[in-house]
Amino acid sequence: MRDLGPVAVGTWSGGRFMHFGEPLDDDRLVALLRPGDGIDTVLTADTYGQGDADRLLARALDGVPREEFCAVGAIGHDFYDGERDGARGFPRFTDPSLRSPDGYAGYLRTAAERSLRRCRLDRFDLLLLHNPDRTGYTSQAVWDGMAALRDAGLTRMIGVAPGPANGFTLDLIDCLERFGEMIDWAMVILNPLEPWPGELVLGAAAEKDVRIITRVVDYGGLFWGDLPPGHSFDRGDHRGFRPAGWTERGHERIARMKPIADRHGLTPLQLACQWNLAHPAVACCAPTLIQEASPGARPVEDKRAELAATPVEVLLSDEEVAELREIGDNTGSMTLKGAAPDHQGEDRPDRWSLSPELAAAGQRWGIEPERDLVAVDS
Numbered sequence: 001m002r003d004l005g006p007v008a009v010g011t012w013s014g015g016r017f018m019h020f021g022e023p024l025d026d027d028r029l030v031a032l033l034r035p036g037d038g039i040d041t042v043l044t045a046d047t048y049g050q051g052d053a054d055r056l057l058a059r060a061l062d063g064v065p066r067e068e069f070c071a072v073g074a075i076g077h078d079f080y081d082g083e084r085d086g087a088r089g090f091p092r093f094t095d096p097s098l099r100s101p102d103g104y105a106g107y108l109r110t111a112a113e114r115s116l117r118r119c120r121l122d123r124f125d126l127l128l129l130h131n132p133d134r135t136g137y138t139s140q141a142v143w144d145g146m147a148a149l150r151d152a153g154l155t156r157m158i159g160v161a162p163g164p165a166n167g168f169t170l171d172l173i174d175c176l177e178r179f180g181e182m183i184d185w186a187m188v189i190l191n192p193l194e195p196w197p198g199e200l201v202l203g204a205a206a207e208k209d210v211r212i213i214t215r216v217v218d219y220g221g222l223f224w225g226d227l228p229p230g231h232s233f234d235r236g237d238h239r240g241f242r243p244a245g246w247t248e249r250g251h252e253r254i255a256r257m258k259p260i261a262d263r264h265g266l267t268p269l270q271l272a273c274q275w276n277l278a279h280p281a282v283a284c285c286a287p288t289l290i291q292e293a294s295p296g297a298r299p300v301e302d303k304r305a306e307l308a309a310t311p312v313e314v315l316l317s318d319e320e321v322a323e324l325r326e327i328g329d330n331t332g333s334m335t336l337k338g339a340a341p342d343h344q345g346e347d348r349p350d351r352w353s354l355s356p357e358l359a360a361a362g363q364r365w366g367i368e369p370e371r372d373l374v375a376v377d378s
Helices: 026-033 049-061 099-121 134-138 141-150 169-179 198-207 248-263 267-279 300-308 318-328 355-362
Strands: 042-043 071-073 124-130 154-159 184-191 211-215 282-286 337-339 352-355
Touching: 026 049, 026 198, 026 300, 042 049, 049 071, 049 099, 071 211, 099 124, 099 141, 099 318, 124 184, 134 169, 141 154, 169 184, 169 198, 169 337, 169 355, 184 198, 184 318, 198 211, 248 318, 267 282, 267 300, 267 318
Parallel strands: 042 071, 071 124, 124 154, 154 184, 184 211, 211 282, 337 352
Antiparallel strands: none
């Protein structure tokens, strides 16, 4: 049995399913995902391409001995019975229009088994609850259903993957306090240019002995070094929704970080991974590998090799970690998803009102929602 490695590749890479940069053809994406050459952890989600990502991963795993890779799956968006809502995607399986709580376990079992068949696997090493809604974070029936998958041998470990955007801070903390004895792993967005709000959940994860996978480690591609300032993104590229000027500001801050990277012989992307891994509970970094469309862009295969060469041992001192955090401080830079003190109107699948119970969970970890979880007007 192989545990998650310090670096990993996900099927959201390569531009096929999450629309970053140029989409890779099947053969290049399969090669990118194939375990080996320093990366043995691969992640997928059943909703990507409504199963197509799983099928491509099966091709990537073909012929690789099972003991030589760690397979991570994710389920939770119901593309079997639900209808796609435009850019919002498919509904969560906990949507009351789809089923009641007594149907949660059955859905999770079916979704896990179908994903495994597409991946041509008999079990996952880790299976994540993908982008849960409010119910997913708080329902005993949901987490009993997830634990039943582990008991049935469909996965060795279970976890939670909040998203897709930044936030869900108090929801994740509350989920870990409720179900931390069941949960093995959680996924958060974290990198030196986005320490907020991801860092706020790490203490609770460490206390519950829940290990953390970090994604968006590349900060939308900037840490790879081939995304020029002011780049104009193609229609549909998710990064086009970031605030204007984000590439210019990011380059300025990365330039200030470069002396620390040079001191340790690290590339900017490796520095970002090292900074993440220096945090309590963080055990895996899964950046997005992007084939940029700009002139002079590096081959994505080059980026995979760079990620694989990230030193396993953390080289950064506590002082350097703090300095990088200060340089990249993004507190209040965006409106967060999940429970938020500034939410108005009806609850939505990805954003909802702040309950007294969640506010109390924040207080236990020194978080004041009105101070720490709101966007600051520029």
